[in-house]
Amino acid sequence: MTTVVDGRALANDLLNALPPRIQSLQAQGVVPALRIIQVGDDPASTLYIRNKERRAAKLGIDVAVIQLPATVSQAELLAKIAALNADPAVHAILVQMPLPGHLDDAAVVAAIDPAKDADGFTPTNAGRLWSGDPGPVPATPAGIMAILQRYKVPLRGARAVMVGRSRIVGRPMAAMLLNADATVTVAHSQTKDLASVTRTADIVIIAVGIPHFLTAAMVKPGAVVIDVGIDRLADGKVTGDVDFAAVAPLTSVITPVPRGVGPLTVAELMIQTVALTESQVRHEPS
Numbered sequence: 001m002t003t004v005v006d007g008r009a010l011a012n013d014l015l016n017a018l019p020p021r022i023q024s025l026q027a028q029g030v031v032p033a034l035r036i037i038q039v040g041d042d043p044a045s046t047l048y049i050r051n052k053e054r055r056a057a058k059l060g061i062d063v064a065v066i067q068l069p070a071t072v073s074q075a076e077l078l079a080k081i082a083a084l085n086a087d088p089a090v091h092a093i094l095v096q097m098p099l100p101g102h103l104d105d106a107a108v109v110a111a112i113d114p115a116k117d118a119d120g121f122t123p124t125n126a127g128r129l130w131s132g133d134p135g136p137v138p139a140t141p142a143g144i145m146a147i148l149q150r151y152k153v154p155l156r157g158a159r160a161v162m163v164g165r166s167r168i169v170g171r172p173m174a175a176m177l178l179n180a181d182a183t184v185t186v187a188h189s190q191t192k193d194l195a196s197v198t199r200t201a202d203i204v205i206i207a208v209g210i211p212h213f214l215t216a217a218m219v220k221p222g223a224v225v226i227d228v229g230i231d232r233l234a235d236g237k238v239t240g241d242v243d244f245a246a247v248a249p250l251t252s253v254i255t256p257v258p259r260g261v262g263p264l265t266v267a268e269l270m271i272q273t274v275a276l277t278e279s280q281v282r283h284e285p286s
């Protein structure tokens, strides 16, 4: 029997815990404030950002998108981040990825104050995660952990294969699974005989950005399959990295695209924004 994850319902459930926390901050005169920096106007990024904005506004989070032209210089972008770091009314900052090629991703991410790092991408917070210490964590892998927990997928001792090694998904996901006592393999574009690796997995998580890349021959019967891909087909339809029709019948639990991992990414970002605000309020000099 296959269970298809309802990402939208789980996202709504998680978000239901936020209003009391937001109200308690408001009672202290604080409105959680998230700033999203978008460089250029990639339509997919604009859509994801709109979903984040809509959610934030609905919750009473003060959200604003700072649009910078695709030609912005590294120095100008770093100056914008420095200004947000210094603004006590801003609690959470994220720079939407990917950035145009002339910008240095690593340097841009490293410029964000780790205490305001909504995505948990800064080296400080990535290091905390790999060390097993608390801190802000990347939203997509955090959302996947919420799915695995809600659908009661056992992690201790389980064989988990992460396909993809990006800063935003693969690497932090591997750390979170390891912190949860899974046996973790990270596979990627240079992995030899990928199918023989994924077929050993109790849990396969894929984030490669290639439509229908994971086929039935790559999955062990009864496995859990988590699809992080948001891939656009020629006809404009959105699909995932998993050949869902062929793979789903083999699985115990599988996420669809859309309405699988995506809504959890947005929810976890809201949760992170509130958590960062709470910790800044606690640490405020009185």
Ligand SMILES: Nc1nc(=O)c2c([nH]1)NC[C@@H]1CN(c3ccc(C(=O)N[C@@H](CCC(=O)O)C(=O)O)cc3)C=[N+]21
Pocket (backbone or CB within 6 Å): 047, 048, 049, 051, 094, 095, 096, 097, 098, 119, 139, 140, 230, 238, 257, 258, 259, 260, 261, 262, 263, 265, 266
């Ligand atoms: N600094 C940074 N942080 C991010 O968190 C970040 C990023 N850069 N760059 C791009 C990825 C992608 N991402 C998504 C957000 C919302 C949906 C989402 O709302 N998905 C819906 C709708 C999908 C659709 O219809 O296209 C769903 O899957 O049901 C998906 C993906 C955040 N990302």
